[in-house]
Amino acid sequence: MTQNHLNDSKIHFIGGEKGGVGKSMVSRLIAQYLIDRKIPFVGFDTDRSHGALLRFYADYASPVLIDRYEALDHIIEAAVELPGRRVLVDLAAQTHQPLVQWMDESGVLSMAEEGSFSLNYWHVMDSGRDSVDLLTPVLDRFGERIPFVLVLNQLRGNDFSTLEKSGELARAQDLGGKVITIKHLHDSAAQKIDRNNSSFWSAQHMGSRETGLGLMDRQRVKIWLSHAYSELAKAEL
Numbered sequence: 625m626t627q628n629h630l631n632d633s634k635i636h637f638i639g640g641e642k643g644g645v646g647k648s649m650v651s652r653l654i655a656q657y658l659i660d661r662k663i664p665f666v667g668f669d670t671d672r673s674h675g676a677l678l679r680f681y682a683d684y685a686s687p688v689l690i691d692r693y694e695a696l697d698h699i700i701e702a703a704v705e706l707p708g709r710r711v712l713v714d715l716a717a718q719t720h721q722p723l724v725q726w727m728d729e730s731g732v733l734s735m736a737e738e739g740s741f742s743l744n745y746w747h748v749m750d751s752g753r754d755s756v757d758l759l760t761p762v763l764d765r766f767g768e769r770i771p772f773v774l775v776l777n778q779l780r781g782n783d784f785s786t787l788e789k790s791g792e793l794a795r796a797q798d799l800g801g802k803v804i805t806i807k808h809l810h811d812s813a814a815q816k817i818d819r820n821n822s823s824f825w826s827a828q829h830m831g832s833r834e835t836g837l838g839l840m841d842r843q844r845v846k847i848w849l850s851h852a853y854s855e856l857a858k859a860e861l
Contacts, residue, residue: 633703633741634861635711640748641758643717646777647748648676650806651714655681656824656849657856658710665710666702670719677714680823690719696726703741710861711741724765733769744859745772751781756790763792767799773859774801778808804855809848813841824849 638651648671655677658665667685669675677685689695703711715723727733736743745766749755759774766772774796776784787793797803816836817827827845832838837845 632739633707633709633711634744635699635703635713635736635741636744636746636861637713637715637723638746638748639715639720639723639762640746640755640775641717641720641762642750642752642754644780645748645750645755646775646779646806647717648714649779650746650748650775650777651712652676652680652824653806653849653852654712654856654861655684657853657861658712659684659825660853663710663861664706664708665712667712667714668699668702669714671714671716675714677712679821688713690716690722693726693730696723697730700730700732700735700741720761736770743770745770746775746859747772748775748777749784749787750777751783751786753786756787756792759787759792759796763796763799763801767796767801772796772799772801774803776803776805778806779814782808802859804858806855807848807851810841810844813837813844813848816841817845 636654638647638654640647651667655665655667665684667677667681668688669677669685670688670690675687678687688698699711699713703709733743745762747759747762749759762772793803820834820836822835824845826835827837828842828849
């Protein structure tokens with residue numbers, strides 16, 4: 625893999641294939657991280673019915689149809705037209721195959737290796753066996769060509785022994801993949817954030833009238849975000 629210059633754009637695909645593992649939550653975290661650090665970015669949402677980026681960060685996001693090459697092409701164009709931009713793509717469940725087909729037939733990996741932008745694949749996991757099984761084809765396909773991040777999402781369980789015993793964690797690390805952990809956020813606070821369509825900034829800074837979050841809820845969100853940001857920093861966004 626070639627090393628990209630710091631001013632090159634980066635495309636981040638947030639996947640995991642399995643529904644309900646927290647891909648959209650991770651996309652929202654990354655979006656807020658980039659906003660807070662004043663890093664320019666655009667988002668693309670492939671979920672036609674429950675797009676979280678469109679719901680929580682509508683000023684930054686657009687819909688994209690995963691089964692239309694012309695739509696996916698906008699992802700590359702957005703990265704190339706403004707050097708240094710981050711492009712965040714929230715992948716819905718079961719989108720790996722059409723994404724790979726588009727990449728193969730469009731020469732996307734070759735374009736990235738030429739150096740005008742970099743590709744990064746995030747595999748968001750819960751603690752179940754399905755997430756481990758779905759990791760294997762990702763490593764088979766991308767492991768030696770695209771930098772990738774394994775996200776162990778403790779909001780969906782905190783026992784990742786199945787992953788460790790499978791050998792796929794060690795394999796991912798041997799391939800140079802980064803591993804980060806998103807801690808569990810108190811269920812009540814997480815539910816209030818979603819119910820009130822609050823961004824993570826609002827959840828920290830706005831009052832209970834706007835977000836439904838009391839003083840201690842906001843404090844718990846603040847601590848949780850601080851840890852999440854420390855983990856995201858490891859991925860060199």
